[in-house]
Amino acid sequence: MKNILAGLDRRQRSLVVSAAAILGVLIIALIWGSLLKDVEHLKSIVAEQHKLDQWMQRASKEAMQLRGVTTGNSAVTGNKSLLALVDETAKQSRLGQALKRVEPEGQDKVRIQLDSAIFDDMAQWLEKLELNYNIHVERISVDKLDQAGYVNARVTLAGAVV
Numbered sequence: 619m620k621n622i623l624a625g626l627d628r629r630q631r632s633l634v635v636s637a638a639a640i641l642g643v644l645i646i647a648l649i650w651g652s653l654l655k656d657v658e659h660l661k662s663i664v665a666e667q668h669k670l671d672q673w674m675q676r677a678s679k680e681a682m683q684l685r686g687v688t689t690g691n692s693a694v695t696g697n698k699s700l701l702a703l704v705d706e707t708a709k710q711s712r713l714g715q716a717l718k719r720v721e722p723e724g725q726d727k728v729r730i731q732l733d734s735a736i737f738d739d740m741a742q743w744l745e746k747l748e749l750n751y752n753i754h755v756e757r758i759s760v761d762k763l764d765q766a767g768y769v770n771a772r773v774t775l776a777g778a779v780v
Contacts, residue, residue: 711743753777
């Protein structure tokens with residue numbers, strides 16, 4: 619390259635060097651402009667994703683409220699013990715007459731005896747406890763009765779209520 623430039627006269631050399639400098643600046647400007655355009659595009663995508671995230675958070679809270687759940691299981695239970703929460707929700711789920719015994723088994727478990735309970739009501743109640751309060755069935759024994767849809771059940775529920 620040095621030999622080629624040495625073979626040119628002064629005016630041609632300055633012209634070649636100037637053209638190379640201009641070409642270099644143009645290449646850098648094109649690359650820089652492309653990078654800036656990409657950055658702006660990515661910023662707009664991030665802004666759209668942020669808006670979508672906010673909308674989804676609001677929709678999630680609204681859906682949980684419609685299902686009767688508030689955010690955070692401890693907020694749902696308030697200061698109630700597991701025993702009190704299980705007893706109260708059973709009565710709300712039309713299992714008050716069937717609820718014969720509720721016994722604590724430590725701080726995070728409770729044993730329940732249901733006699734002549736409507737099976738569908740019991741199943742919905744257990745699902746509600748799981749979904750809304752994070753209280754799950756640890757053990758269950760269900761005996762079918764002669765009357766259609768009715769059962770006797772022994773259930774051990776577990777879940778830490780704060």
